[in-house]
Amino acid sequence: MNIEVRLIDNSKGKGIFATSYIPQGSILFEEEPLVACQFSWNATCKYEACDHCLRPLETAQNNVRRLTGISSLELPYPECCETKKEDITFCNLCAVKYCSELCRVQAFNQYHKVLCIQTSYRNNVHPLEQLEDAWKKIHYPPETSSIFLIVRLLAQTLQSSNKEHFTAQILNFCHRSVNEDAALAHKFLGEKFIGQVDSLRELLRNAIPNENIEHFLTPEGFQSLLALIGTNGQGVGTSPFSVWRDNVYKLNLSTQDKENIDNFIEKIYDDMFSHTGDFLNSEGVGLYKLQSCANHSCEPNAEIQFLHNNSKLSLIALKDIEPDEEICISYLDECNIERSRHSRRKTLMENYLFACECPKCLSQIEDPDVTSEEEMSECEIED
Numbered sequence: 001m002n003i004e005v006r007l008i009d010n011s012k013g014k015g016i017f018a019t020s021y022i023p024q025g026s027i028l029f030e031e032e033p034l035v036a037c038q039f040s041w042n043a044t045c046k047y048e049a050c051d052h053c054l055r056p057l058e059t060a061q062n063n064v065r066r067l068t069g070i071s072s073l074e075l076p077y078p079e080c081c082e083t084k085k086e087d088i089t090f091c092n093l094c095a096v097k098y099c100s101e102l103c104r105v106q107a108f109n110q111y112h113k114v115l116c117i118q119t120s121y122r123n124n125v126h127p128l129e130q131l132e133d134a135w136k137k138i139h140y141p142p143e144t145s146s147i148f149l150i151v152r153l154l155a156q157t158l159q160s161s162n163k164e165h166f167t168a169q170i171l172n173f174c175h176r177s178v179n180e181d182a183a184l185a186h187k188f189l190g191e192k193f194i195g196q197v198d199s200l201r202e203l204l205r206n207a208i209p210n211e212n213i214e215h216f217l218t219p220e221g222f223q224s225l226l227a228l229i230g231t232n233g234q235g236v237g238t239s240p241f242s243v244w245r246d247n248v249y250k251l252n253l254s255t256q257d258k259e260n261i262d263n264f265i266e267k268i269y270d271d272m273f274s275h276t277g278d279f280l281n282s283e284g285v286g287l288y289k290l291q292s293c294a295n296h297s298c299e300p301n302a303e304i305q306f307l308h309n310n311s312k313l314s315l316i317a318l319k320d321i322e323p324d325e326e327i328c329i330s331y332l333d334e335c336n337i338e339r340s341r342h343s344r345r346k347t348l349m350e351n352y353l354f355a356c357e358c359p360k361c362l363s364q365i366e367d368p369d370v371t372s373e374e375e376m377s378e379c380e381i382e383d
């Protein structure tokens, strides 16, 4: 690897640094999540994905039929679709779906043994289903995280052969004071729902009762888990149609065929936007050990991509990176990163509790403190 994690100082914590020259476009590293899961509403809305790795389970053709509402739509070049229906498998107890036998076994060995609904039913209504219902009432689309990351982390702790080591890994993500965790948990659940934090905690306790995880289910322990997923949860999106599209673009087509397929794909996107809107991907969230060490910059030199059509993350260099340069990603989305210095720093302070001092923020130190509505970018007006 041409990168390493270093402690910057006690106030800034860790950062990722280049150990050699890294050209623009290179993959800095790839990483499987410690845990990942699909968003609850996304699954309810029939976005089918592997319960373990989020790989899409529907073919590109079924995907566009559902998203455009046109049931007769036929995709040419079917060989460009990578969904392998024949590999899809189920948990034979609760029927949850996986993209492959490998994912089924990994999930069962990591957390699903504790969470498999069929083996742990109590009083007809399963506490995990109650937790999911409560969560969905708090967290409407656009979803940004899932309490099931916490559920899986706790289940994984219980199933781990070395509980202390796994707990230490989780605690490694949480290195804040109780007050900071409280502020982050509050921001994460939102003003309207912060009163429900104790009922969520109770539901979670009912769902996976075990004295080995009791310290995570105290008010402070639960707060730090909420703060953890609020600040470190990384969005994951997969789409069988975009995989098909990328593969079609790699084909050796004649100029005429290329033009036809371009028009065809453009028409599909128009139809999908008018039938479904912006939510075209199977969306979820994951926790990544190495990626979570990457600090923020408003002028990042790296970005996260999902090149494998599942939850495996790739960090890509956006610029040439010199040895010893820190590798930074942006914690802000495309809209927020374009806003004024004042607005960017306000969002980062509220959501991540730090005052950004990246080169861009330092260079704009003389800028006026504008947050007024009139400077909002186009994408925010659409929201």
Ligand SMILES: [Zn+2]
Pocket (backbone or CB within 6 Å): 050, 051, 052, 053, 054, 055, 098, 099, 100, 103
């Ligand atoms: Zn899978």
Ligand SMILES: [Zn+2]
Pocket (backbone or CB within 6 Å): 091, 092, 093, 094, 095, 096, 112, 115, 116, 117, 118
């Ligand atoms: Zn099961």
Ligand SMILES: [Zn+2]
Pocket (backbone or CB within 6 Å): 297, 298, 299, 344, 356, 357, 358, 359, 360, 361
């Ligand atoms: Zn900045």
